[in-house]
Structures are given as structure tokens and as C-alpha cells.
Amino acid sequence: MNVALFDYGVGNLHSLGKALEGAGARVEVTRDWSRALALDALVLPGVGAFAAAVAALPTDPAPVRDALARGLPCLGICLGMQLLFDESAEGEGRGLGVVPGRVRRLRTSIVPQMGWNDVEPADDPLFAGLPRLTAYYANSFVCEPEEEQDVVARTRYEDDTFAAAVRRHRTWGVQFHPEKSSGPGRRLIANFIAAAALPAGEAS
Amino acid sequence: MLKPRVVVCLDVKDGRVVKGTNFEGLRDVGDPVELAARYEAEGADEVVFLDISATRENRGTLLETVQRTAEVLFVPLTVGGGVRSVDDIGPLLRAGADKISVNSAAVRDPGLLTEGARRYGSQCIVASIDAAREDGGGWRHYTHGGKTRTDLDAVAWARRCAELGAGEILLTSIDRDGVRTGYDLELTRAVADRVAVPVVASGGAGEAAHLRDAFVEGHASAALLAGILHDGLTTVGALKSALRGWGLDVREAA
Numbered sequence: 001m002n003v004a005l006f007d008y009g010v011g012n013l014h015s016l017g018k019a020l021e022g023a024g025a026r027v028e029v030t031r032d033w034s035r036a037l038a039l040d041a042l043v044l045p046g047v048g049a050f051a052a053a054v055a056a057l058p059t060d061p062a063p064v065r066d067a068l069a070r071g072l073p074c075l076g077i078c079l080g081m082q083l084l085f086d087e088s089a090e091g092e093g094r095g096l097g098v099v100p101g102r103v104r105r106l107r108t109s110i111v112p113q114m115g116w117n118d119v120e121p122a123d124d125p126l127f128a129g130l131p132r133l134t135a136y137y138a139n140s141f142v143c144e145p146e147e148e149q150d151v152v153a154r155t156r157y158e159d160d161t162f163a164a165a166v167r168r169h170r171t172w173g174v175q176f177h178p179e180k181s182s183g184p185g186r187r188l189i190a191n192f193i194a195a196a197a198l199p200a201g202e203a204s
Numbered sequence: 205m206l207k208p209r210v211v212v213c214l215d216v217k218d219g220r221v222v223k224g225t226n227f228e229g230l231r232d233v234g235d236p237v238e239l240a241a242r243y244e245a246e247g248a249d250e251v252v253f254l255d256i257s258a259t260r261e262n263r264g265t266l267l268e269t270v271q272r273t274a275e276v277l278f279v280p281l282t283v284g285g286g287v288r289s290v291d292d293i294g295p296l297l298r299a300g301a302d303k304i305s306v307n308s309a310a311v312r313d314p315g316l317l318t319e320g321a322r323r324y325g326s327q328c329i330v331a332s333i334d335a336a337r338e339d340g341g342g343w344r345h346y347t348h349g350g351k352t353r354t355d356l357d358a359v360a361w362a363r364r365c366a367e368l369g370a371g372e373i374l375l376t377s378i379d380r381d382g383v384r385t386g387y388d389l390e391l392t393r394a395v396a397d398r399v400a401v402p403v404v405a406s407g408g409a410g411e412a413a414h415l416r417d418a419f420v421e422g423h424a425s426a427a428l429l430a431g432i433l434h435d436g437l438t439t440v441g442a443l444k445s446a447l448r449g450w451g452l453d454v455r456e457a458a
Contacts, residue, residue: 115425136249
């Protein structure tokens with residue numbers, strides 16, 4: 001399995017790259033969209049500010065949307081999840097528009113949410129073997145999908161309950177950082193690689 | 205709910221973890237990569253590297269250490285010490301740090317916090333406050349490893365740092381550092397109650413009850429410790445199990 005790890009040019013990809021390799025994937029770090037869409041799976045990492053990452057998106061996101069709609073497995077992490085949406089209150093620019101909805105600021109007294117929080121997953125292959133997951137968050141913004149059915153996990157921080165994970169077809173987004181969530185996080189990354197290895201029609 | 209965090213700090217010099225012993229100089233206590241991984245296995249929620257290399261030439265060694273660590277560490281890594289400008293932040297993040305802590309450079313140029321947050325997001329930018337009690341009351345902010353007294357009130361400066369873009373305050377009590385009699389709870393609460401970002405209490409940890417007090421009475425989001433772990437007096441696992449016994453919802457190592 002050849003995985004494209006997209007590089008916006010701002011942040012730390014080492015832990016994520018090693019976690020993907022640990023799950024048996026061959027990782028190619030790239031900033032070239034045509035290359036990224038040509039491999040077996042795409043990972044959008046989670047470091048940086050929204051506007052800076054949007055600047056690294058293609059001017060016309062249609063080829064990315066089409067590739068994901070055709071079944072290219074994709075995992076967006078934190079900011080990478082937020083990029084799957086239409087737009088963000090954090091900054092200028094359009095996201096990829098793969099998951100309908102927008103990104104809003106956390107409605108809590110202390111922002112960013114920094115630390116470990118409980119994730120309550122639905123039945124989804126991404127969370128196989130992880131019925132109770134405590135994951136690491138470092139975010140000021142969260143995603144608000146228009147359609148409830150896109151949400152596959154939730155987290156509560158103070159009185160704000162938000163989408164911890166979304167899924168549409170073979171595209172997943174997680175608001176937390178699995179590559180910083182110790183053993184359980186690495187299990188989730190391995191689950192993504194396992195799901196990505198299934199033929200498009202067989203993903204449950 | 206968000207868990208109170210137990211953060212382990214390692215002093216790193218020229219690619220090795222070192223420990224001071226009563227002004228007698230520094231003793232080599234191990235490889236930062238191995239020690240960081242061991243603390244993750246024990247249940248540490250985060251690891252901090254404080255670079256105390258004396259010279260600028262050793263920056264490359266630090267970047268290499270951070271990169272080797274990021275390849276085996278799967279909890280967050282904060283790197284502090286020696287950040288002089290916003291241009292020092294990018295290479296550390298690219299090497300594998302998740303957060304960068306800044307003290308002296310932010311006093312010299314407060315815009316560094318704003319520009320760092322704009323480029324990388326505020327969750328990457330930690331303002332390090334080194335505070336000491338003043339005779340007349342309150343706390344003063346110090347720079348250069350606690351050696352230089354500034355004209356800044358520590359609590360007001362912490363507030364300002366959060367407003368400028370810092371996503372976390374690493375708050376060290378100089379008075380309590382290494383003393384092991386507990387965190388300065390009054391200082392911790394004074395800052396935590398006045399900023400809208402998480403506060404990491406530092407300086408003074410001697411036993412599990414001190415961490416509990418930092419969370420419950422100090423209103424800290426995280427408690428940092430170093431010496432009592434490095435000296436083998438306790439373990440992260442033992443501390444967390446005591447905290448759990450007092451009803452604190454700390455993360456269990458999986």
C-alpha cells in the first residue's frame with residue numbers, strides 16, 4: 001500500500017509517517033496533487049493554520065473531490081479533517097468541500113482544547129478494537145457537518161459536543177491526533193490502512 | 205471530559221539528557237530518545253525537551269535529537285530553549301516538535317507570538333513564564349533561564365502572551381524549582397483564572413499530592429515534573445494511580 005502524505009510545508013510529519021509505516025504502508029511525502037491522487041491512499045496531516053493549508057490546496061479542488069468520490073481512501077487529521085469541509089471561521093479560503101458543512105470555533109472557556117479527551121465512536125472500521133478511546137487534541141476549531149450521518153464519533157469538551165470523526169464513503173476525518181495518541185492512536189491508523197486495503201465496494 | 209495532564213520535562217544539552225547536581229555541574233543521565241519513549245510507556249501525557257545547550261552551534265544537534273525522538277514518540281513533544289525568532293520555530297516543527305515554548309525572545313519581540321500563531325496555529329505556540337515572588341507581593345517575570353529580572357508583572361505578562369497568540373502558558377515558579385515542596389498554587393491559580401488558554405504548572409513537584417493540588421487548587425490544566433522521576437523516587441504510573449484514587453480523571457496508559 002503506497003500512501004501519499006500531503007505536505008503543506010508547515011509542520012511535523014515524522015510521527016505520522018512512522019505510524020503509517022508501522023501499519024505496513026509505504027509512505028511518500030509529497031506536495032504534488034497529481035502525484036498524491038495517483039497513489040493508493042491519501043493522508044492530510046493536521047499541523048498549521050487553516051489559511052496556510054488552504055494555500056496549498058489546488059486552485060480547482062474538483063480533481064481531489066472526484067478522486068475521493070471514486071473511492072480513493074483518505075484520512076484527514078485535525079486541520080486535515082477541517083480541509084474536507086466547505087469553509088472555516090478560522091481563516092480565508094475554501095476547503096475541499098468533500099463533507100458538507102463548516103468549521104467553527106470551540107464554544108468553551110479555555111481554547112485551544114489541549115490534551116487527552118474521550119472519544120465515543122459509532123460502529124465503524126476506523127474504530128475497530130477501540131470501543132473506548134482517549135485521544136490527544138490540540139485544536140481551537142471543530143467541524144460542523146450539515147448531515148448527521150457523516151458523524152462517526154463524538155467528543156465533549158466542557159459543554160461543547162462536537163464531531164470527533166466524520167466519514168463519507170472512503171474518506172475519514174478525525175479531529176484528534178492519532179499519531180500523538182500513543183498505542184490506541186496507532187491502532188486507529190492501522191485500522192485506516194486495513195480499511196483502505198479493501199476494494200472500494202467492500203468497505204463496510 | 206478533558207483529562208488533567210502529567211507532563212515530563214527533560215533537560216537536553218548537546219543531544220544528551222543532563223541533570224544538575226547542587227551547582228556541581230551537569231551529569232549525563234541518558235539518551236533523550238530512549239528516555240522519552242520510556243516515559244510514554246509509563247503513561248506520560250506529554251514530553252518537554254528544554255534545550256540548555258550553551259552555544260548556537262549546537263542547534264543542529266537539537267534538531268537531529270528532536271527528529272529521532274519524533275520517530276519513536278507517539279505523545280506530544282514540546283521543545284523550548286534557545287528560540288530567538290519566529291524563524292527558529294519552523295525548523296523545530298519540521299524536525300518533529302508539536303509545540304514550541306518561548307520566553308526571552310517573546311519579551312524582546314512580543315510580535316513573535318502573534319506571527320508564530322498566524323503561521324502555525326496558536327496550539328503550537330507556548331509562552332514560558334518564569335515567575336518569582338516579589339517582596340512587596342505579586343510575581344515578577346524573569347528571562348534567560350531565570351537569571352534576568354524584567355519589569356513585567358508575571359500574571360499580566362501571561363495574560364498578554366495569551367492575547368498575542370500563545371495557545372498555552374508554561375508557568376514555572378523559580379522559588380519552588382527543585383525544592384519539592386509543591387507548586388506555587390497561589391501563582392498558578394492567579395494565572396489560570398485570568399487566561400483563557402491552558403496553564404501548565406511547573407516547579408516544586410515532590411509527590412502525587414502536589415500534582416493533585418495543582419489541578420484542584422491551582423486550576424492548572426497540566427502539571428510538569430522532572431527531578432522526582434529522573435531520580436527514581438516515583439513513576440508516572442504511581443503518580444497517576446494516586447491521582448485516580450483522589451477522583452481525578454487522568455488518562456490510563458493503554
